[in-house]
Amino acid sequence: MSSVADFHRNPDYIHHQKQPRASLIREVVFGMEDGLVSTMGAVTGIAAGTHDHFIVVLSGFVIIAVESISMAVGSYLSSKSELEIDRRKLFEETTELKKFPEEERIELVDMYVKDGWERSLATQMAEAASKNKKLFLQEMAYRELKIIPEKMEQPIQNGIAMGIAYVMGGSIALAPYFLISRVAAAIPWSVGLTLAALFILGSITAKFSKRLWWKAGLEMLLLASAAAGIGYLVGQTVEKFWPGKMIIG
Secondary structure, eight states, X not given: OOOHHHHHOOTTSGGGSOOOOHHHHHHHHHHHHHHHHHHHHHHHHHHHHHOOHHHHHHHHHHHXXXXXXXXXXXXXXXXXXXXXXXXXXXXXXXXXXXXXHHHHHHHHHHXXXXXXXXXXXXXXXXXXXXTSHHXXXXXXXXXXXXXXXXXOOOHHHHHHHHHHHHHHHHHHHHHHHHHOOOHHHHHHHHHHHHHHHHHHHHHHHHHHHOOOHHHHHHHHHHHHTHHHHHHHHHHHHHHHHOHHHHHHO
């Protein structure tokens, strides 16, 4: 037997689809974008400044290793901090509900009214919620604390996703230097491959937001592509004005 929801449920709507947590998508996109841009920018600058294949590859490895761990740890700690803050808020709210149930019920009524419910109905809703401890806390969490208890941060998953995504992005930017021994020839391949990956990454995010894929890809490409130019200019500047180079020459 069909329910009412079956008649109007649109399978193309993202809230009707099973998707990864928004915070997990955020960490993957952030990690991969940063891995692509940071590695490309740094390696391009080093390549332009040294023209030494070994130094470029070694630097790329070091950058990816250090930054991926740093980003993963940073993601874990920031997510954990947010989780601990939310848990503390929920603990404090639970304490208030136990000690001052009537005051909290009145506060809930006022929040319902502020949201647009008629006071008489808001009073009935708050009265019903206050008789169920779990529901009472849930309503206060939603409306006062702006917390969704069942969708709180997951630090370990976020950190792992961030680290892996960074390594993937950095590896794409560094890959041409493994295949091409002449640094000058590898630079445009690294830059081109990275820019293409950025566009693809942006396009993939459109799957979750239902934006036009080419707009999402172009936005990611344009906002991130400045790193190669900056890295190249810094490398050229150092190569031209570095005192040690002038002494050797």
